[in-house]
Amino acid sequence: MQYYDSATVLYLDGKFIKAPEAKTSLYSQSLHYGYAVFEGIRAYNTHNGTRIFKAKEHYERLKRSAELMHIPFPYDINDLIKQTYKLLEKNKLKDAYIRPLVYCAPNMTLSPATEVSIMICAWEWGAYLGTQLQKVCISSYQRPNPKSTHVEAKASGHYINSILATTEAKGKGFDEAILLDMNNNIAEAPGANIFIEKNGKLYTPPLGNILAGITRATVIRLCKTLDIECIEKHLSADDLKNADSAFFCGTAAEVIGIASVDEAVFPAIWTETLGATIQRTYKALVLEKQNYEVII
Known part of the structure; x- marks a missing residue:
């Protein structure tokens, strides 16, 4: 499945950038040790417009996951929700799966992270397991x-x-x-x-x-x-x-x-x-x- 193309926009550390232009370090703790936290969120095209279902609950769980794993979370949840709606609008998405990811800076030790980045992306995605029993x-x-x-x-x-x-x-x-x-x-x-x-x-x-x-x-x-x-x-x-x-x-x-x-x-x-x-x-x-x- 293709999750993005040349026109896709994602949110990275406070900025909206084209997905193909996003970069990260090959020395990240997240890449080497799986040391990151994420969420899976859905937005639906309702008669009231595009609505993110349980947005606050998902971002609160993201924060809690980071705390449990000793990963810094220097983000405001309400702002993240606001930026997520902007992301959907920029990508012209009404029904979408949203993936926020908090990942760590370069660090080859097993010590807790001190610096992090946040990325939020979204794409059209049907039910993960399909519709058949x-x-x-x-x-x-x-x-x-x-x-x-x-x-x-x-x-x-x-x-x-x-x-x-x-x-x-x-x-x-x-x-x-x-x-x-x-x-x-x-x-x-x-x-x-x-x-x-x-x-x-x-x-x-x-x-x-x-x-x-x-x-x-x-x-x-x-x-x-x-x-x-x-x-x-x-x-x-x-x-x-x-x-x-x-x-x-x-x-x-x-x-x-x-x-x-x-x-x-x-x-x-x-x-x-x-x-x-x-x-x-x-x-x-x-x-x-x-x-x-x-x-x-």
């Missing part, structure tokens, strides 16, 4: 142990784990993977959180060993709005395989149903599941087709 497998790779790193930080280096799990899954003929945590509980997909449906209730892994997804939090709030019981608890692989249905959620993936896990095919018809209800409601929310702003 996903055929997934339990990965042989585990989610990183929370005692080894801050798993709640959206840090660049963490996604090596995600690349390995997705590559393994696709090599076996699956669409995506599901990672377990160090206690063999269901954690998440390489780039999305997971919910399962059983006997009219939704279940999702608790925080602690997973990324605190902004879409995950939105889904939980939608459940309250829709009077759907949603329980956060540890889930085994057997719990997942014996579920009635399941779905992934994330900013890039949005809400996408799962057809099967390994050899287990979910018995429920997707369009009749709680996940499908959440999928429709989430789409209405981000497109501002209904006024959920009071409760979300």
